Amino acid sequence: MLRSDELKKVDPVFGQLSFDDHEQIVFCNDKDTGLKAIIGIHNTVLGPALGGTRMWRYNNEWEALNDVLRLSRGMTYKSAVTGLNLGGGKAVIIGDAKTQKTPGLMRKFGAFVDSLGGKYITAEDVGMETADMDIVKEVTPYVTGVSESKGGAGNPSPITAYGVYMGMKAAAGFKFGTDKLEGKKVLVQGIGHVGESLVDHLTQEGARVFISDINEARLQEVSDKYGAVVYAGDDLYAAEVDIYAPCALGATINDNTVHKINARVIAGAANNQLADETKHGAILKERGIAYAPDFLINAGGIINVYAELEGYGKEEIIRKTENIYNTTGEIFAHSEKNGCTTHESALQVAQGRIDARKKEKGA
Numbered sequence: 341m342l343r344s345d346e347l348k349k350v351d352p353v354f355g356q357l358s359f360d361d362h363e364q365i366v367f368c369n370d371k372d373t374g375l376k377a378i379i380g381i382h383n384t385v386l387g388p389a390l391g392g393t394r395m396w397r398y399n400n401e402w403e404a405l406n407d408v409l410r411l412s413r414g415m416t417y418k419s420a421v422t423g424l425n426l427g428g429g430k431a432v433i434i435g436d437a438k439t440q441k442t443p444g445l446m447r448k449f450g451a452f453v454d455s456l457g458g459k460y461i462t463a464e465d466v467g468m469e470t471a472d473m474d475i476v477k478e479v480t481p482y483v484t485g486v487s488e489s490k491g492g493a494g495n496p497s498p499i500t501a502y503g504v505y506m507g508m509k510a511a512a513g514f515k516f517g518t519d520k521l522e523g524k525k526v527l528v529q530g531i532g533h534v535g536e537s538l539v540d541h542l543t544q545e546g547a548r549v550f551i552s553d554i555n556e557a558r559l560q561e562v563s564d565k566y567g568a569v570v571y572a573g574d575d576l577y578a579a580e581v582d583i584y585a586p587c588a589l590g591a592t593i594n595d596n597t598v599h600k601i602n603a604r605v606i607a608g609a610a611n612n613q614l615a616d617e618t619k620h621g622a623i624l625k626e627r628g629i630a631y632a633p634d635f636l637i638n639a640g641g642i643i644n645v646y647a648e649l650e651g652y653g654k655e656e657i658i659r660k661t662e663n664i665y666n667t668t669g670e671i672f673a674h675s676e677k678n679g680c681t682t683h684e685s686a687l688q689v690a691q692g693r694i695d696a697r698k699k700e701k702g703a
Contacts, residue, residue, distance in 0.1 A: 352402075358409035363389075364459070365409075368452040373445040375433065377452065378404055380412035381460050382428040385694050385701070388458055389429025390484065390642065390649075391415035392465030393449070393472075395437040408432045410590070410612050415642070418635040420690035421667065422660075424646050429460040437467030446475040454480035463496070463645045466532075466589075470495050484645035493648050496641035499657060500609060501537030503664045507637025508583060508607035510668035515605050515630040516582075519665075522546035525581040527571060527603070529553075530588025531562045534609045534638075538587060539566050552576050553588070577601050584608070590634075591615040598623045607632035614683060621681035632668055633686040639664060 353365055363384060368377040381389045391412055398404040408430050416428025433449060435441070453462050453476065463485040464473050474490055476483045486492030508526075513519035526542050527550045528535050535553075539562060542549050549568040553559050559570050573579055577597040584603035586592045590612030593601070598620050606613070606629060613634045614620040624631045640661040647657050675685040 353405070356406060356409055358406045358413070360409070360413045362409060362412065365405075366452065366456065366460075368449065370445075370448045373442065373448045374435070374440060375445050375448050375452075376401075376435070377431055377433040377449055378408045379431040379452065379456070379460055380408040380429060381456075382409075382412040382430075383416040383694065384427035384459060385697050386420060387425040387427050388461050388482075389415070389427040390419070390461040390463065390645065391428060391430035392463040392485070392641075393431040393433060393468055394465040395433040395435055395441060395467030397436050398432070398434050401434070404432050404434050414611050414635045416694070417687055417690040418639050418642060420693045421633075421636050421671075421686050422639040422643065422664070423693075424642065426642070426646065430465075431460070431462055433467075441467070441472070443475050446472050447479050450476035450479040450483065453482050456482070458482050461649070463641075484648045486648075491648070493644050493657070495533065496644040497533035498537045499644040499661055500638055500641035501534045501541065502658075503640025503643070503661045504534070504538055504585070504587075504607065504609045504637050505541040506640075506662055506665040507632045507668045508585065508605070510665045511605045511607045511630050511632040511672070512583065514669065514672040520545075521583075523548065524583060525550065526583040526585060527552065527576060527579050527581045528568075528585045528587055529576060529592065529608070530586065530610065531555075531558055532587070534641075535585075535587035536562055538585060538609065539568055543567065550579070550581060575600065579603070586610040586613050593620050593624070595620075599627075601627075601629060603629065605630045605632070607637060608634065609638045610634060611638065617683050618681075621683040625675075625681045630672070631682050633671065633683050636671060636686050637664055637668060 362382045364381040366379040411430035419426035461482045473485045488494040509519040525548045529552045531553045543566045550571045551568045552571045577600040583605040586608035594615035643660045675682045
């Protein structure tokens with residue numbers, strides 16, 4: 341057993357580098373269903389913490405904790421910079437979504453969400469489907485992204501992709517002097533629901549689309565459907581393309597890749613693309629690479645599920661998502677004017693909105 345002086349050195353939660361004054365971390369365990377989950381609530385100044393649930397085979401619990409801390413923090417700034425009255429939260433379930441996810445496990449997870457009384461509202465993320473949210477809905481009202489037949493806004497992936505597409509066009513306009521993507525070489529890394537929808541938009545505009553994914557069958561399927569070229573090089577980060585769109589998991593821009601990147605624009609759907617926000621954001625700026633902040637341009641999904649809370653329809657969802665184009669342009673202008681990275685610029689704008697609300701509340 342650890343002595344009290346040794347315990348002080350461990351700091352498993354508050355001492356994590358990803359911990360950023362989170363309001364609450366909830367560890368969920370249920371022996372009967374095998375549920376092991378963590379809910380991270382980062383900030384609720386602007387409203388309840390809304391963020392999806394991710395089910396993933398993490399290597400260990402530290403990795404899962406780090407992921408939920410980073411993701412929940414990102415949701416705070418995503419909602420704030422997009423102008424939504426929501427805070428930031430996220431949940432992760434440790435396990436294989438293909439083999440370990442059961443209706444019982446999802447109901448038990450829903451019960452944990454319900455126990456928070458609306459402070460956290462869940463939605464779908466990696467490893468989850470709309471049908472899973474329908475099951476969660478059976479035990480708690482604090483869930484979004486449920487089926488349209490059940491009063492929800494449905495699968496948020498197409499709207500997420502549309503927002504990324506809008507942000508990409510704005511970034512291209514900043515870097516190339518035109519937001520036209522026809523003829524531009526775009527490499528989409530990760531062709532899940534969002535990645536495929538993005539490929540669709542890019543193909544329709546006439547971009548030259550290259551795709552990469554760990555799933556070979558999926559690659560062939562998307563290639564056949566849209567005429568996209570499967571990237572066959574040894575190092576996709578060094579690919580000679582105009583735009584790199586990371587749409588899989590995060591931290592692909594890291595010490596090993598940041599100096600290899602040949603693309604002049606980075607704009608994708610993945611969360612937490614910069615392994616080190618300050619360091620790698622600065623390197624991209626120094627190299628003249630236009631980085632569209634991930635938590636800004638992938639906000640279409642949360643706009644879509646926010647509609648369920650606010651009661652607005654598809655037209656307003658599209659209008660709010662298209663506005664990502666304008667906000668992205670404003671962030672690039674703010675970055676140029678203030679000499680900071682685009683990531684820092686987006687954080688400043690988001691934090692400014694949170695601080696203003698705190699002042700209103702007298703907090």
